Amino acid sequence: MGADPGHRPIPSRITDWFSGRGWQVHPHQQAMVDRADQPATLLIAPTGGGKTMAGFLPTLAELAEGGHDGLHTLYISPLKALAADIKRNLRTPVDEIGLPIRIEDRTGDTSATVRKRQRADPPHILLTTPESLALLTSYEDAARTFAGVQRVVVDEIHALAESKRGDQLMLALARLQTLAPGLRRVGLSATVEDPAAIARLLARHPDPCAILQADPGPAPDIAMLRTDERPPWAGGGAAYAIRAVLDQVKQHRTTLIFHNTRAQAEIFFHNLWLANEDSLPIGIHHGSLDRVQRERVEAAMVRGDLRAIVCTGSLDLGIDWGDVDLVIQIGAPKNVKRLVQRIGRANHRYNAPSKALLVPANRFEVVECVAALEAVRDNDLDGEPRGPGPLDVLCQQILIAACSGPFDADALFAEVRTAGAYATLSRAAFDDCLDFCATGGYALRAYDQWQRLKQRPDGLWQLRDPRSAQRIRMNIGTIQDSETLKVRLRRNRGGKPLGEIEEGFAASLSPGDTFLIGGQIVRYEGLRETVVEVSRDAHRKPKIAVFSGTKFATSTQLSNRILDMFAQGAWPQLPGHTAEWLALQREVSRLPERGRLLIESFPHDGREHICIYGFAGRNAQQTLGLLLTKRLEETGLAPMGFVSTDYATLIWGLDAVIDPAPLFDIDALRDGLDRWLAGNAVMKRTFRASATIAGLIDRNVMGPRKTGRQMTMSSDILYDTLLKYDPDHLTMRITRTEALRGLVDFGRIEEMIARTSGIDLLRLKRVTPLAAPLFLEHGRVPVAGSAEDRLLAEETEALMSAAGLDGALS
Template sequence: MANPTTEWLQAKGWIAFPFQKTVWKAMKQGHSGLLHATTGSGKTLAVWLGALQSLAKTEAPLTVIWVTPMRALSHDTLLALQDAAATLAPSWTLAARTGDTTSGERASQQRRWPTALVTTPESLSLMLSRADAPDVLKRVRLVVVDEWHELLGSKRGVQLQLALARLRRWSPALMTWGLSATLANLEEAADTLAPGAIVVRGARDKKITIDTLLPARIERFAWGGHMGLTMLPAVVGHIDAAASTLVFTNTRSQCERWFQALLDARPDWAGLIALHHGSVDAEARRWVEAAMKAGQLKCVVCTASLDLGVDFLPVEQVLQIGSAKGVARLLQRAGRSGHAPGRRSRVTLVPTHSLEIIEASALRAAVQAGHIEPRRPPAAPLDVLVQHLVTVALGGGFRPDDLLPEVRSAPSYRGLSDEAWAWALAFVRHGGESLRSYPDFQRVVPDDEGVWRVPDPRLARRHRSNIGTIVSDAVMSVQFLTGGRIATVEEGFIARLRTGDVFLLGGRALELVRVEGLTAYVRVAKPDKALLPRWDGGQFPISDTLADAMLQRFDQATQGRYADREMRFVAPLLKLQAQWSALPGSQQLLAEVMTSADGHHLFLYPFAGRVVHLGLASLLSWRAGRDTPATFTMAMNEYGLELLSATEVDWAARLPTLLAPVDVATLRDDVLASLNASELARRRFRQIARIAGLIFQSHPGEARSQRQLQASASLYFDVFRQHDPDNRLLRQAEAELLSAELDVAALGRTLDRMAAQTLNLQRPARPTPLAFPLMVERLRERTSTESLAQRLTRMLAEVEAAAGGGAVPDVDARIAFGQPDDATRPRTRRRRR
């Protein structure tokens, strides 16, 4: 007897892969699992056809819930599922339920639930808050989590863990399957999704071509921080030669600039190229996706908004402007081309400066070696737990003794202490000791039978309007004390400043006077004040995996081995670096000490990424200044950092002590002391307070601004610090600050790694190829564009002459053609100790 699935595949001209058959067999046996396979290799079909084979005879409402990380992907996912279901399960109904679903559609679904529902973690939690949730959701037989790698390491993933634990309570035989393309820690990822889940690895013969669009010549003294638009003619040629192209950029500003530059270069492409990023209207994004699928567009310039899910079969190639900064991100983007089993994916890297050419070589080596970054789930975030308790209280209520084992069955809460559980219960019951007197915080109370419920319909509506763990980033207004508004900047930048710090914005040196809510009040700074230039936060940091691969490339170059065309292309740069100083490496920590007209320089190259380098530079300057007061100007990029001082420092004697690893508690205290940690924690607390239900993004029919949210969060922050200093949400804010924003764990690993390396301190006579970009960024902040161009021209002429000649790039054209970009620009700051 013919198998309907086989017949359907044959009608499509397809045959089942072995890994797909493995999934089908496991699902028939009722197993949960994680399917890990390259993008476009048939993961969706593997699990969906397995569901249709195993559950097609089950026609109960809500048999399958399909979770997608982005509501924008729900429509595309629904279309993909409907194709097979129409033939193999014609009686099944399919629908989507996300934040974009209209009230009419929701009402229709509730009258008759579909057999399979595509939704998001937030909408699934909202369904759990329904009074009839136990009756509606107990019939679910299968939950599929698409793009699990995108959720695993976030609070959204923790929210989903708790939702799955709830569903398993009602349906103990529930199957859970995750789909992933880019993960290293597969066993941990599978266990986090469903304890005891099996891991199925997909086909490994997916062909991925990774090449690099090299410039016409090597710049031995490269300076980053521009859009890469000097590569525009070559990119235009590449796009022209292909039928369809996705051009990935790392920031929205870079995306906008490249889109406009392509149109300027090729006006005849008007209507054939499009723009796609998170700030583009949702309807416009859907039009772009549909047009790309239909083969109507030649090129789409995009950001991470197209990293996931959407099936662009016609895409012939992917271009990545600048470094992807991580192996997993590169693989995800490469998979947007050739997005079908058996098709080759192709990604071409477009470096924006010479050092990114080394990154390109290292990325390909890491891909070939199968090295991908792991993603770790957060450990027991109490704000997510508090929100879940209110959700469960709305969805039928709970008894604490019954709910605790369920919560601890979610892997992130396996280590939840009895004390933390008791605190969470007290918090939802009356807001803790400091908020006990306020009725709005008596959200959940036990009834006469000991079942905890939400007694107030007003609080119930408010909670349902704010379910979720996604918190939006805020920007702050910068204005003079006299009232004149200057600009807006990232909140994280202002949060790191102390009163009296000076920074450059809009070409003016401004001194911070005070911060109120989301407004920073400033005045014009005196000429002799130390400068802390503009913060460029929120961009992709280089991953540990990529950094290790780069250091291996330097090791090979030290041995005279240049393994590929990229490394052979940058050989003149590396040979000059070795001649004037030395090359960094996996076993050697390179430090350079130099004196110039600007002062005394220390250049250090840990290759740990800009976030770690920020913490390391702040830590070094703070430790160095404890004994001898000094003023340090700091600059950092992905590869290293610079400390510049007016007085000479004996770095050869002091570095081993300053870089010595310490215990976790001491490192934590040192980092908190070296930065404006109190204000940073206050800003982090706003996000936690929103998730925990202390403040609300919106009330039914009313949205609140970031300014209102920050004012409310600050009030609670101050109340807790004064009257409840051991409040666990305060402690969580500090812990998240250390782990997420400052990445103290990575800083600790970096200090340990540097301690195991041999310190190679060099004293070059002039800026080396690795030091030059750091110096340029410091100069950029302190001079006008014209002055910078003049000085850069002189500097380049001097170092090129010392290096034996070479053409000096057109600095004026490069500054004008490629303005500084947040994605690649090192940060510089100056602080008096």
């Protein structure tokens, strides 16, 4: 490829290598070389479009000229496996071109010896994760390690932008920029709904960030899988589609079958294997499986040995998994951006359309899947704004800075504000975090364990005890381990590891109980310390392990598309059975619509029911159920329970609701939320996560690892103490913010009420078609209160009357 006069030339031996393979440098790859000197560049390119090569090409071009000693480029990935995959793929051109470039990776799996050597003698290109980078910046020799670094490449930046890992990474990059002022930043992604927002996150504030959009390539070949059997009214397993999915597997080389939760993946894999009469090689991959088993599945995928892999978000990101030619999404995708990311796993080649099929798990998900298909065709991606940088991550960053040596508070504050999410951080908030790191805060000042920093006479801050640096480093990171226990086959000295299950699930098991893990049915034998011991038991029906995984809520954008679909006169795009279902709903009641809150009221099975169609997402609808039943109890309407889905909350009790409007007063709901949260397990769970990130609680200590139950006990004591003596403590404020945004999702309730111009209460004679699936939903929440007393009194009266003792009651 000849050099264009307007282009920066790429060394001929690199272009010769492209030509030798029958390739050309793509326009966006050349554009990245042309922009190599920009302080920050965000590249949005389709999967299979040479995005990673585009990110590294300026590095290869610069290093091909020679003359650079030490670390030149850092590559940051959300996944350890992705770093290993990039290392393998990058070695090929470097070796074949004959470039004198050292490439190494550094993750939690890297040996201590190699990690120590990498600090003293770093490679030209280091592939790592946000956590390992934060750890590297914590050492006293960080300035020497990073002195010559020129570029940082952040892959799959959209995935990091959605979590605290992204906040931690950007604080680490702010520190790197201080150590290496000429550092240039590159972000890579295939799916970005708001490029400007990601650009602001990537760039050093207030520096600009160039946005480069590559040719998106052909539109994906995506459709809903049509089956002879109708989807059920409720449920998430899609067992009805097993045969149809297996037929698709037979017609393709390699199929990825995505699920939204680990439990659903295990159940589907089990059912798929039972139906697999041809013994096709099929694997399973999710985050609770043992690492060795995951790596074995990954290696088999790369070799092309597997026809299908049942998986979760563990395979969402950009690893090149060989010859995948079909992606199947089981269950509604909940989020268009995630769906596009998963679709991109198929046909990982430039200018080849990705092929994907959606399989709705139930009747309502048919509607959601059609809405998602239309959004993909319109390239209408969804996303929620992240808000300001979280303070627990900032506290951790202050401790990391102290580990690397004495620091000036003014300089650190200025550095932190160059990270986009912290650009509006106030000095008062920063000083709160600094005081917390130094003393533990007002209520904890008397305890030596939280006296971690001190100010020297020259004004600089440093660790009070240098030995505490090791403890701080052991607890770097924002990923919160769920309370899990290792599962091993029973042997004299500990058998083969299979993976992990939640402590709560393990506590519910009795010897002889069976459950699924890694596609195997195993029998629970007992608990030895923190290990669940099992034996194989292939002939029994399993008690399903309920891996928590991630329970996604339907995005606001997707919910609005569903409501817009309801407003149509007819639904030719829907299967006949689903269109008939919606038409019947419109006939006997009405369909929910934008700007109005539909509430149905009807008797059923001797109880009064109301169904609130809020379309606010599962977490928010669950919170709404909790708050509304409390308000109904306060007004004497005797609620008995509720159940929620992404689109509705169904409440049942003894009395009908006459006027629902007062129930939705936002101030009253907020007051009710405050009272409910004060002593609630949700707050304690959120507190444990935030307090661990902030450094108040150690996740890891020298010696045996704490179990989740031990951590819960110590964090619960701390929470109760602070609630009583220092309710305005920094970690308590962080906890409230996190709870409202995360598990409780109160913001979606506020948004729902804000967009509601009126409430439509329909008093009906019976259950409606749209409400019927909620009666089949799992997760029904009972409400203890006045209904129990009334029912008990009525039952007592009936018994006494039947015994002829009516007078005894008066």
